[in-house]
Amino acid sequence: MEPKERIYLDYAATSWPKPQTVIDAMMDSVTLMAGSPGRGTHGMSLQAGRVMNKARLTLSKLLGFGNPNDVAFAQNATMALNLAIKGLLQPGDHVITTMLEHNSVRRPLEFLKRTQGIEVDYVPVTMSGRINMEAVKKLFRAHTKLVIATHSSNLLGCILPVEELAQLAHEHGALMLVDGAQSVGNLPLHVERMGIDMLAFPGHKGLLGPQGTGGLYIHPEVQLEPQMHGGTGSQSEEPEQPNIRPDRYEAGTPNVPGIAGMAAGAEAILNIGVEQIYKHEWSLTQTIVENLQKLSGVKLLGPALGEPRTGIVSFILENQDPAQTAFQLDRKYGIAVRAGYHCTPLGHSQSQTTETGAVRVSVGYSTQEHEVETLIRAVAELSRG
Template sequence: MRTPIYMDNAATSWPKPPGVIEAMERCMREAAANPGRGSHEMAVKASRVLFEGRKALAKLFRVRNPNDIAFTLNTTHALNLALLGWLKSGDHVITTMLEHNSIRRPLETLRRKIGIEVTYLKTNGLGTIDLSELREAFRPSTKLVAVTHSSNLLGTIHPVEEIGAVAKQRGVRLLIDAAQSAGVLELDVEAMGIDLLAFPGHKGLMGPQGTGGLYIHPDIELEPILSGGTGSSSESTEQPIVRPDRYEAGTPNTVGVAGLTEGVKYVLAETTQRIHQRERSLTVQLMEGLRAVPGLRLLGPGPETERTAIVSFLLDGADPSETAFLLDREYGIAVRSGYHCTPLGHESAGTTDTGAVRASPGYFTTESEIVSLIDAVCDIAKTNRRIR
């Protein structure tokens, strides 16, 4: 099997730093017992794995108390915990048209089941929201502003600190979906006014799939969406009050957290500034190269604008799924095609009828791989090929 040119880091980053795999193997050999469920040596080691992970994440996100971070399976799990655990009947939520279905679907489920109200702020073709429209959207019943930090379709970066300031002025909590920014952009929950921060372990934090988490402001009490064993307060029929046990029912993914911790340590050592600069350089190279391809349309902000490493495009007369298939089959280049779980984002971009091809380089992508992708897309465009 040939090694692919991997350009799907917006879905899952690859490859991982070597320490991630080593940490997971070491945990499986030495600390694969149930954390918090026993006093024997392996159980204590397992508990230490989770605590070390929380500490590393707290350092990265500037969280004062590591126990305010609850581990989840992924960003979707974290967002469901935040939305289902916080919102009640009659509450109003402000969000945007760029949101992933991980925000939109829980909100629409709550709208149908308990009668919350939702306002979707319009975005232009570049994915930008108008802060004056945000200010006008607040109601007496507004309970939450829920916004993605960076669009998984357009690469647009929302001004989280400004949004947080607006929400704070009105006494409304702010939930940030950091699926495309954790480990890549600077995140300071206090300075940016973030009350709830949902993040994946398997993308910019360079950990394995099945890991993620939710930072919960110490003043916020969410209703748990899962009940069960925690190893604490076992005599009670209620979930324990103490954090993080309250939000972590059941046996956790200790081995995954071991890998995630090493990924976070790698990010801390490299710094988000260096990682973002590297990915931005690759993105500019890719966008400038694709601009020269006849009949190609780039989505989102141009290369001169600050953005994340997500480059979505369309070829005239070509189905995005066919383009992605050809890139994989004939050139060994892995990209993503379709609607990227953000139908309203495609509506904003004017691609509802087609979807798009998304290429997302990562920290370990090379300049020569970018050239290979540009050449391949140019070749496909020139020959106007279709799947045979």
Template sequence: MNDVLYFDQAATSWPKPPSVMEAMLQCMQEYAANPGRGSHQMAVKSSRILFEARKNLAKLFGVRNPNDISFALNTTHALNQAIKGFVKPGDHVICTNVEHNSVRRPLEDLKAKGYIELTYLLHDAEGNVRIEDVRDALRPNTSLVVVNHSSNLLGSIMPVGDIGELCKRHGARLLVDAAQSAGVLPIHVGDMNIDMLAFPGHKGLLGPQGTGGLYIHPDLELEPLLHGGTGSQSESIAQPTVRPDRYEAGTQNTPGIAGLNEGVKFVLGETVERIHKREWELTQLLMAGLLEIEGITILGPKLGQNKTGIVSFNIENADSSEVAFILDQSFGIAVRSGYHCTPLAHETAGTLATGAVRASVGYFTKEAEIKTLLEAVKEIQTQYV
């Protein structure tokens, strides 16, 4: 393990539980054959691991049928499958100003082609969207509402359950981007009226990169994003109708999913409530320390308010990329700077010209590491303020 202090958990969690790496290595050594493509024992073992991972994800997210969860490369892949597989010509879609480009870009592409109408909901400085604004934006042809559960810039948490109830009454479907909340915040797709849930494996679920997935409500049928071999209904020229095969063309990332399965098992054992409490306490410690430094501005919810483990900030007169570079090169501290793939959120926050430094904590972050980060920021601050 290297000696970098890692505060880029919102991009990819690190380190991983040892069981994640052990499961991946075991898969490569013992049964890394194609799942669902053969009847020999290695292929059967691969298939069983994939189903076990689906079952554990279903348990975590309150999904009744594990086969309603299809694996994806990442949240971006899952979101594109959800959006492009669901909307029809003439549909109206609502999303928020704090959405990631993984939502904004596919929607804007469909809008530019004259396929959909699109409405953005404004948020306040702390990243909150009013439920009244969602209600007012609904139209007779609104088919889909897309919201991120937690902003990857501000750490704010959306009232997904309230939005889901509103969508249900209106007859619209709700797609939730759980990039920053899966494994960190409680999610129950039934109780929250979530119709589609896109999630990453490599963040709060503590799995490897190249893993993720999409929950699809059993009443929904999406047009597959990819067509190809599935190992089922091979005699048909059309993509299979059975789930999850319909949405999983090609060989799946069995070693990665084996690791993801162990990450999900770790989260289930610790519980998301305990994980969120730990990350919130670390976030409050970081925010309190930053607020004691002259010339620091923190974006998003204020100290004491609920949020995920993301603290985005700026130093007066300093470029965010330069601050991140100094933290890395002079102090061995990894953070993220720039626009975080969410320029509309920066525009509303007033940081479109500067971007922001994002320090994000995880379950394994230590208080001593936060103290070191604060000391480094204070030293850098003296150069600018």
């Protein structure tokens, strides 16, 4: 029998449902302004350009940086991270990162290790996701160029001390790159006050926008080598990519409808308040942790009850494959979650779930208390077999 209610608890992958303002902004972009920004002087092209500029301004307010042109739009956080990593590092550079990083960080680093001889140290974390800052200090070398850390683990939900890591990086002449895939729109964040030199983010998660959007904040003193070359609508007579921002990092016609939607999502977050969003998600995750930890046969991952975390709770049921658990939650109870390895194999090794993977529940601002209560009852029934 199909469940009467569909409960969506996979916000860490993609937020849903999208605010109506996001949908309306995208529809207006498609129906009212078909022009390409920066590629013409007719009314629709200029209007599309205004949408792009408004999006940059909104993001600068939300993320805490002064010049809106210091954000480069990308297809997703993965492309933004690739631009930051490959655009900065050179042969012989040394990088410090953590065992919690997504493959969007690890794979570019491993590629550069193999092809350019960069050196990488992965800092271990505890079972709950804590990092030993003293251990980090010992890893710095004369040629350490970059420190990379996820702001919040997409597996454990723990929140890493990126501000302290940034301070440590700067003391040693290195830069700080933060993966904000699970924090932008969910956690209070101010790149200038926190000392973040580069921040990669997706548009389709905490920003409440559509898939295929994202961006990279780049400190004004940081220069990256573009990873895409082509038309920008500026300095078209020159054979080289322009040096001006944001054109230098945005070759090709941009996804104006998607960026319009992402900007509308960011505006919605500004109106609600990031603090309020975090407070709501925190309350829901604490309810989940408090109740699931009481169940026999349930192993919870990440921070303990009462400790800081984003809206992510991962777990495994003894003697049951996480994929089977997720399948039953979907088909029997109408609850959408994610199961598997979550693109973070080193994170699974740190949480001792390499052999199993994990079920990941992730809440959002639109998640209701009764939906969490339904999840808890469902997991309780499954744990009893």
